[in-house]
Amino acid sequence: MNRLLSILIGLPLSVLAIALAVANRKPVTLSLDPFSPDAPALAVTLPLFALVFGALIVGVVAGGTVTWLRQGRFRREARLARKERAHRPAQSPASPAVLGLPVPRS
Numbered sequence: 161m162n163r164l165l166s167i168l169i170g171l172p173l174s175v176l177a178i179a180l181a182v183a184n185r186k187p188v189t190l191s192l193d194p195f196s197p198d199a200p201a202l203a204v205t206l207p208l209f210a211l212v213f214g215a216l217i218v219g220v221v222a223g224g225t226v227t228w229l230r231q232g233r234f235r236r237e238a239r240l241a242r243k244e245r246a247h248r249p250a251q252s253p254a255s256p257a258v259l260g261l262p263v264p265r266s
Contacts, residue, residue, distance in 0.1 A: 177213075184208035 188208050193200035206214075 180212065181209040184212070 185207050187205045188211065189200075189203050189205045190211060191197065191200040191203040193202050
């Protein structure tokens with residue numbers, strides 16, 4: 161089921177990406193010098209699709225990095241809980257573990 165779903169989503173997206181690349185092959189100049197537009201000190205000339213795909217890749221990497229950094233607290237709590245569980249003696253079947261709600265964040 162997952163394979164079929166990934167094909168149904170991935171195939172049209174791949175066709176759109178290829179169509180975008182074929183339709184936008186002309187070179188454009190990306191200038192990173194706002195003070196000298198006539199003769200920029202830092203400029204690169206690439207096909208438009210390369211700039212679009214590059215921006216997309218940079219966005220995905222930046223978003224993933226920010227998400228990974230923000231979830232560090234939860235990874236640390238899980239690591240500490242695993243260590244605590246490993247050092248705690250096993251509970252007997254006569255005293256079942258009590259499950260409760262998580263502590264609310266402030």
